[in-house]
Amino acid sequence: xxxxxxxxxxxxxxxxxxxxxxxxxxxxxxxxxxxxxxxxxxxxxxxxxxxxxxxxxxxxxxxxxxxxxxxxxxxxxxxxxxxxxxxxxxxxxxxxxxxxxxxxxxxxxxxxx
Amino acid sequence: xxxxxxxxxxxxxxxxxxxxxxxxxxxxxxxxxxxxxxxxxxxxxxxxxxxxxxxxxxxxxxxxxxxxxxxxxxxxxxxxxxxxxxxxxxxxxxxxxxxxxxxxxxxxxxxxxxxxxx
Numbered sequence: 001x002x003x004x005x006x007x008x009x010x011x012x013x014x015x016x017x018x019x020x021x022x023x024x025x026x027x028x029x030x031x032x033x034x035x036x037x038x039x040x041x042x043x044x045x046x047x048x049x050x051x052x053x054x055x056x057x058x059x060x061x062x063x064x065x066x067x068x069x070x071x072x073x074x075x076x077x078x079x080x081x082x083x084x085x086x087x088x089x090x091x092x093x094x095x096x097x098x099x100x101x102x103x104x105x106x107x108x109x110x111x112x113x
Numbered sequence: 114x115x116x117x118x119x120x121x122x123x124x125x126x127x128x129x130x131x132x133x134x135x136x137x138x139x140x141x142x143x144x145x146x147x148x149x150x151x152x153x154x155x156x157x158x159x160x161x162x163x164x165x166x167x168x169x170x171x172x173x174x175x176x177x178x179x180x181x182x183x184x185x186x187x188x189x190x191x192x193x194x195x196x197x198x199x200x201x202x203x204x205x206x207x208x209x210x211x212x213x214x215x216x217x218x219x220x221x222x223x224x225x226x227x228x229x230x231x
Contacts, residue, residue, distance in 0.1 A: 036217030051217035102160040
């Protein structure tokens, strides 16, 4: 079971807007740690999509945006395109009794209908 | 070009050992936070270990006491020494760079596959 909780799947039609949630707790997102988002196509390495909660690396379209509030974060994808179909992961940091860790969400499969 | 290339994966029996390597080019390993992340077949991403630029290391609870992260500055290479391997360690292992806190894992290798079979 992942420390960060994501919905297993989301879907949307081309052109629509979808959001993917990432729910944590007071020892990770709620503690003020940044949230990052990655996209992974089958058989390939993950790629950084959003860093520092709401920043896009060079080359990532502005259709992708991130937000964070309290113990949760969200990734929004607008103007959905067929090539957006992929797995998406959130990532943060956790500082609990067992020590400091990098933590990932369980991943969300986006299906473009 | 900024690049990470992993090697060293393979087949090993439970209780065995492997050492993974991650050769970096286009940047200096010792100036960055370097991570190992793994992905079991059909599963999500699992963070394994990190080594900071200052040398401090952290590991996931699932590998603590068995896996050791290190680097060779002269070779600009990251390593993961894996001992006492278990079947649940079977995964694709990625090395990934974080150029600082708040930047995320911005460079990833292509991954190397470790299979622990009984």
